[in-house]
Amino acid sequence: xxxxxxxxxxxxxxxPDDILTAVYDAWASRKGHSRVRLEVEGESQPELxxxxxxxxxxxxxxxxxxxxxKKKIGGRAWQMVYRAALSRExxxxxxxxxxxxxxxxxxxxxxxMLAEPAVYRLWELSRAVGNEAHFFREFLRFDQRENRILxxxxxxxxxxxxxxxxxxxxxxxxxxxxxxxxxxxxxxxxPAGGAWVLARLEPQEAEKLLAAKADPFRxxxxxxxxxxxxxxxxxxxxxxxxxxxxxxxxxxxxLE
Amino acid sequence: MLIxxxxxxxxxxxxxxxxxxxxVACTSSGVDRRGRKDAxxxxxxxxxxxxxxxxxxCVSLLKILLTNECIYDCKYCVNRISNDTVxxxxxPEEVCTLTVExxxxxxIEGLFLSSGILRSPDYTMEQMxxxxxxxxxxxxxxxxxxxxxxxxxxxxxxxxVGHLADRMSVNLELPTGEGLRKLAPGKSRxxxxxxxxxxxxxxxxxxxxxxxxRNRKKIYPGRFFPEPPQVSAALSPAASSSLASPALSQSPxxxxxxxxxxxxxPLRPPASSGALGYExxxxxxxxxxxxxxxxGATGExxxxxxxxxxxxxRNFDLKRVFFSAYTAINEDSALxxxxxxxxxxxxxRLYQADWLLxxxxxxxxxxxxxxxxxxxxxxxxxxDWALRHLEQFPVEVNQADYGTLLRVPGIGVKSxxxxxxxxxxxxxxxxxxxxxxxxxxxxxxxxxxxxxMRESTPLEEAFLTRALMAAEPKTAKGLAGGxxxxxxxxxxxxxxxxxxxxxxWKSLSGQL
Ligand code: SF4
Numbered sequence: 005x006x007x008x009x010x011x012x013x014x015x016x017x018x019x020p021d022d023i024l025t026a027v028y029d030a031w032a033s034r035k036g037h038s039r040v041r042l043e044v045e046g047e048s049q050p051e052l053x054x055x056x057x058x059x060x061x062x063x064x065x066x067x068x069x070x071x072x073x074k075k076k077i078g079g080r081a082w083q084m085v086y087r088a089a090l091s092r093e094x095x096x097x098x099x100x101x102x103x104x105x106x107x108x109x110x111x112x113x114x115x116x117m118l119a120e121p122a123v124y125r126l127w128e129l130s131r132a133v134g135n136e137a138h139f140f141r142e143f144l145r146f147d148q149r150e151n152r153i154l155x156x157x158x159x160x161x162x163x164x165x166x167x168x169x170x171x172x173x174x175x176x177x178x179x180x181x182x183x184x185x186x187x188x189x190x191x192x193x194x195p196a197g198g199a200w201v202l203a204r205l206e207p208q209e210a211e212k213l214l215a216a217k218a219d220p221f222r223x224x225x226x227x228x229x230x231x232x233x234x235x236x237x238x239x240x241x242x243x244x245x246x247x248x249x250x251x252x253x254x255x256x257x258x259l260e
Numbered sequence: 261m262l263i264x265x266x267x268x269x270x271x272x273x274x275x276x277x278x279x280x281x282x283x284v285a286c287t288s289s290g291v292d293r294r295g296r297k298d299a300x301x302x303x304x305x306x307x308x309x310x311x312x313x314x315x316x317x318c319v320s321l322l323k324i325l326l327t328n329e330c331i332y333d334c335k336y337c338v339n340r341i342s343n344d345t346v347x348x349x350x351x352p353e354e355v356c357t358l359t360v361e362x363x364x365x366x367x368i369e370g371l372f373l374s375s376g377i378l379r380s381p382d383y384t385m386e387q388m389x390x391x392x393x394x395x396x397x398x399x400x401x402x403x404x405x406x407x408x409x410x411x412x413x414x415x416x417x418x419x420x421v422g423h424l425a426d427r428m429s430v431n432l433e434l435p436t437g438e439g440l441r442k443l444a445p446g447k448s449r450x451x452x453x454x455x456x457x458x459x460x461x462x463x464x465x466x467x468x469x470x471x472x473x474r475n476r477k478k479i480y481p482g483r484f485f486p487e488p489p490q491v492s493a494a495l496s497p498a499a500s501s502s503l504a505s506p507a508l509s510q511s512p513x514x515x516x517x518x519x520x521x522x523x524x525x526p527l528r529p530p531a532s533s534g535a536l537g538y539e540x541x542x543x544x545x546x547x548x549x550x551x552x553x554x555x556g557a558t559g560e561x562x563x564x565x566x567x568x569x570x571x572x573x574r575n576f577d578l579k580r581v582f583f584s585a586y587t588a589i590n591e592d593s594a595l596x597x598x599x600x601x602x603x604x605x606x607x608x609r610l611y612q613a614d615w616l617l618x619x620x621x622x623x624x625x626x627x628x629x630x631x632x633x634x635x636x637x638x639x640x641x642x643x644d645w646a647l648r649h650l651e652q653f654p655v656e657v658n659q660a661d662y663g664t665l666l667r668v669p670g671i672g673v674k675s676x677x678x679x680x681x682x683x684x685x686x687x688x689x690x691x692x693x694x695x696x697x698x699x700x701x702x703x704x705x706x707x708x709x710x711x712x713m714r715e716s717t718p719l720e721e722a723f724l725t726r727a728l729m730a731a732e733p734k735t736a737k738g739l740a741g742g743x744x745x746x747x748x749x750x751x752x753x754x755x756x757x758x759x760x761x762x763x764x765w766k767s768l769s770g771q772l
Contacts, residue, residue, distance in 0.1 A: 116681035119692040142308050146365040154364065172366070174295040175302040175403075179364060197297070221361045227270050228362075231277035232323060233314035236587045236602055242316030246309075257311055 290547030301403030330376030370404030548579030670703030
């Protein structure tokens with residue numbers, strides 16, 4: 005017999021589609037919001053007195069959840085949910101679910117209820133992801149390889165590649181470029197004149213594909229970067245607080 | 261003047277970036293422009309920084325002079341004619357090459373082109389027009405351009421440059437006419453304000469643009485028209501970067517390696533085939549106008565500077581007024597001695613006050629007066645104001661209107677808006693305010709939640725001054741240490757009124 009106190013844990017993969025499918029399944033299970041929990045596989049410790057249900061990712065279910073969020077809570081909420089799903093926080097699936105419980109109840113005004121822990125939490129996750137994506141739009145450097153192909157490398161904490169790549173696809177429509185998430189072995193690939201795609205690609209593979217090449221503009225950029233600072237205002241602490249070291253790994257102007 | 265021939269592109273860049281670095285504005289904000297399939301670039305209205313220089317300032321644009329030659333002798337300027345420095349100029353092609361190649365690599369958000377006065381204001385402005393026109397039409401550059409309007413240049417030229425640029429600026433340089441007379445013999449208040457007024461009108465009259473374009477040919481038959489775009493397959497970006505084609509050295513990159521023939525070519529009307537028609541189609545200065553004033557070269561008070569700033573916003577619709585703490589680079593009896601440190605703390609306070617004017621509904625006269633003409637260096641201007649107006653506090657967070665909330669130290673534009681929205685569904689208490697981004701260590705002294713103060717602190721000036729100074733440890737330390745450099749934002753946090761990412765994302769790691 006099923007224990008009334010027992011929680012059902014829906015265990016899903018870590019990407020947005022996986023998480024949204026889990027939301028769908030947990031909701032559709034009708035077990036009651038307080039008796040379900042969502043977990044990203046491999047990112048939490050198992051607990052006693054829980055029954056674990058693996059979630060099989062279904063894009064159709066994910067799409068339905070996305071459409072419902074947009075319709076009932078609004079575009080901004082959907083953007084926040086999507087970003088939160090890209091977060092590196094282990095609790096992200098559960099956090100999204102808790103937000104949606106209130107979100108579907110209150111509608112668009114839920115976003116203003118920052119005093120609610122569930123709202124605040126979603127807001128925090130989404131903000132962290134949005135911020136990091138913005139940093140990489142700024143600090144990413146493309147390295148020109150053979151045949152003028154541009155290679156950008158990033159090592160983000162959150163899975164921001166799908167937020168970063170479209171910015172460059174819009175901006176550099178006639179360039180062949182590739183943005184590598186060095187830690188996840190993912191790449192945003194954009195062929196000149198075409199649409200971008202996400203692909204699995206390990207850094208070593210990318211290096212083999214795109215041979216490194218001398219590039220006079222790298223030196224010119226360093227020259228410029230050096231010349232543009234005012235000696236009498238020199239302030240490395242300020243420079244570092246605005247451009248933390250972890251964004252400099254591939255920034256030419258800080259190398260050597 | 262030492263004019264150096266045959267410099268490499270790198271040497272020129274070193275000289276012409278170095279000579280441009282005292283210009284403070286490097287923002288790329290004010291205009292949103294999606295990319296287009298057949299062009300290079302886009303613009304994001306919040307602005308994007310791409311790096312930070314050794315002085316901690318944002319590097320957003322390729323900030324260069326077209327030339328550092330100059331016929332004038334402004335005392336505060338490195339490029340003044342009486343300085344014995346190496347002079348050089350970029351060709352328009354070189355400007356284009358650097359901009360495009362830097363942009364492709366995501367080093368920059370666009371171009372900031374300024375210049376010394378070569379031969380005459382008209383000649384200089386025309387050179388700048390050439391560079392911009394080539395960048396837009398030959399290289400199909402769709403990114404951000406900020407260009408200086410040269411005082412004294414033909415208004416028709418300024419008009420045309422304004423249709424190629426996103427932002428234009430004319431530097432006011434010094435807040436008073438007297439300061440200008442003393443330090444900038446070639447300039448006058450009138451000469452500077454004329455193009456500023458013209459740009460303001462141009463922005464207001466964007467509607468009438470089409471008509472002007474139609475009339476243009478009558479006004480300038482054959483003048484100012486640059487080389488037609490060489491719309492060959494090799495130059496069009498579409499062909500130049502195909503994965504399949506290794507023959508890519510024919511791209512716009514080539515001039516850097518083999519400089520193309522000099523700029524002196526017959527001026528002809530542009531061929532229309534394949535051109536973006538940028539100048540014809542774009543609005544005039546869509547990202548608005550800015551200016552800058554030098555701070556500390558002459559004896560102006562903060563009050564004078566702030567009053568002029570306010571007048572510029574009101575009467576000239578400026579987007580931004582920048583302040584540049586004077587860096588003592590020239591030996592001159594009329595100037596602070598060499599080795600004098602730039603007044604960075606004053607600059608910092610003026611920027612804070614500038615935010616208060618633009619976003620917080622403050623007036624210059626509320627912050628300073630003839631009797632009280634300088635900012636308190638130990639406290640930010642808003643705290644300083646609050647301390648002088650204790651009768652207006654405490655404020656009840658669950659009831660106060662937006663304008664009143666904005667005047668509370670520690671509450672910024674975003675947090676005030678969040679408070680208004682959140683209190684519709686519940687009564688707010690102190691811990692909630694923290695989530696809204698309120699800086700409680702300052703705000704707590706000035707507010708009540710449900711009628712209660714957080715601690716029973718007296719609304720008493722001496723006590724609060726001490727408490728607020730303690731809440732600004734970095735600023736206080738900066739004062740004690742004399743010249744430790746301050747960032748505008750490092751201790752400003754949410755009090756930043758509605759800053760775009762260019763101001764806040766990078767300085768606060770996203771603390772909204
Ligand atoms: S006009 Fe004056 S400020 Fe401008 S470059 Fe020449 S000397 Fe410098």
